[in-house]
Amino acid sequence: MSRHEIMLTGSGGQGMILASIILAQAAILENKNAAQSQSYGPEARGGKCKAELIVSDSFIRFPRVTNPTFILALTQSSLDNYTEGISGKCIVMADESLKVPYWLNPDQVIRVPVLDTARSRVGKLFTANIVAVGAINKVLNIAGWDNLKKAVLMHIPEKTEEINIKALKAGEMMLCSYQPAPSAERLLIA
């Protein structure tokens, strides 16, 4: 039985909530169970932002993340705040530009250039969340390419299809040679 407890963290406006919705959508298209939620403060932009997603083969009772198995962090403060005290089995995907806190085991951290890929390769920083979706799916294998693409297209504004699919591919490509580290691999199979 597979179950992922995922947290997507960053600052408000980076599209973490949308990314979590797209991944939830992809899971649903794969006939998996998904529960997505978010916590937020009064700031629409700039504040700390955390979206939560549980993907499971079985019915999800409590729909909030209690023991994260995967965390994405796009800002230093979210990386520092949300990874403290997590299990050694939790995979942390951190933007390359961030400094990895001492309490994390290097084996559990995947450093990827999410922001730089969005900015330089895709050409628009606002696609960073979709780049991340591609990368996360590559690691967690939530959905096949067709359903993942479909999920993205269901939730993005009209006329942005091309750039977002480009971002999704770029995200996946970022990890084309990704091999789970031994500890992370155990987690993914479990």
Next chain:
Amino acid sequence: MASQLVEKYMRTEHLPHIWCPGCGNGVIMHAVVRAIDKLELDKNKVCIVSGIGCSSRAAGYLDFNTIHTTHGRALAFATGIKLAKPELEVVVIAGDGDIAAIGGNHLIHAARRNVGMTVVVINNNIYGMTGGQYSPATPAGEFGTTAPYGNIDRPFDIAALAAGAGASFTARGTVYNPAQITSCIQKGILHKGFSLIECISVCPVYYGRKNKKGSVIDMIKWQRDNSIPVEKAGKLPPEELKGKIVTGVLSQATYPEYTEEYAKIIEKVSGGINYEQA
């Protein structure tokens, strides 16, 4: 004629009404009925909405679709009715306290939206139902049971307030001249959009006695002597209008009517697609 109108438009089994002898409310209620009769509206399509207070009891006596709502909220109820069934002719009857104090927010927003309805404000300058407290239409310096030392609030000009908030039709009349009120209400009903007719009533029992205004006859004579038709008022300097009642159609404009605008949205987005279970 009068008794014929009573038979045709009133719930005679519920008469006599609760209003005090000399109250102006009956005159205004009668003007509403006369305007509806002159326009030959279908009784089944007329909807009278009222709030709480002396004037709001009018709804119960009228043989239409009538709803006596909560204090101040008649316009909000009326908005729901009109939007749900735009073919209804919605007439709101409300007092000065009801519409300008507790319901003031609804007044300005209903006026702004320009929802097609006719609002007949019965302004008696006092809270009558609760026994004579000062209202937002009580002139400064006058007395009420809650203004034992004289009222220091400045009163609203209710018609001007509505016009300022965007009402597309405003008018004023007095119970001294019921024919004028009738005519204003008629015009208000015919006007497409939000129309407000401020009807200056008399409350001899509370406002009159508290302020030594004399008998009902004296109060009505005062209205006669202090009313100025709007056409004439336009030519007078402001100081000569102080304390006077300017009567007639005060403002009229053409703005898009709310339910018609919404119908356009429905037309645009509902076209041909079955969203029922999509």
Next chain:
Amino acid sequence: MSRLVLMQGNEACVEGAIACGMRFFAGYPITPSTEIAEYCALRLPMVKGHFIQMEDEIASMAAVIGASVAGVKSMTATSGPGFSLKQENIGYASAAEIPCVIVNAQRSGPSTGLPTSPSQGDVMQSRWGTHGDHPIIVLSPSSVSETYTLIIRAFNLSEKYRTPVIFLMDEMVGHLREGIEIPEHIEIVNRKVIKGGQSQHMPYRIPDGECAPVFAPFGEGDRYNITGLIHDESGFPTNSHIEANRMITRLMRKIEDNVDDIVATEERYTEDADIAVLCYGGTTRSVLEAIDEARSKGIRVGMFRPITLWPFPEKELFKLSGKIKKLIVAEHNYGQIVLEAERVVKNNCSLKFTGKVDGTLISPAEILRAIEED
């Protein structure tokens, strides 16, 4: 065949309502129920319905009653402070017997409280928020799927009994996105209607075999009066104490005499249970997780969930309390429905309360601790 769709709780609330014929919504922006208004604004004109953003919460409630009087199934949605503001007009709908559904996506209070944080603090207000003795029905969903089906039931009960129904959501369910199966067939109850003068000026008379007066929509030929004053069968105000007693008693009994139809509960793993956890709404999700954990440790614990919060499922809980040793009431407040549980359970079993008021959800671990404690 039904399909799995990803939907937010607040969206499911709107889609379910539209599916059963809701065609009028009036509301005012307030967290965490705003998505309901936003979604209605988008969806209603597509199905030839009307959405309006009113100037305040009070006006929203008034407009909803107005639209229902014209014969249209109507709904509003709010949270915390907005629910307080709507109370007077909810009482009006109760007294004048105007069907309507009020969604309250609860948030942490009192006052402005923690606007984005979950809570179940409005349980008592949903029952007694408006002044005077009055009937009310309150339903509470625990998942996005259930939000869809239960809002339909809320409308059905509202239409059948001509009463406002409070749909008591919590932030947790309202903002949750889950996969739901849109049911192929739903049962829809519409109010019984008379037109063309058939009410014979007695719109509040109850025909034989009916539980509520038959509805005469405005504009269809039955000219009558609606008021929040005590009224007789003609709908006209009266000061008669006999009529007052008759009206209030009839209103209360309309619900009391039909509790078996109105009350819905869910029990899980109660057959062999020594302990039962009473919960509702979003808290249910923590309880289910905790029960799973407890059972894996050999503790025989089950769950009792009122889906209908008001009228409170007395009979069902009383029956269960005779079979268990301990009842734990878990709710996301300082203790509200626990008072009802105490009243019903009496000395049949021991009773324990676990609650929370810090704006964070009650976690499965906290429930488990309550189960494991003596």
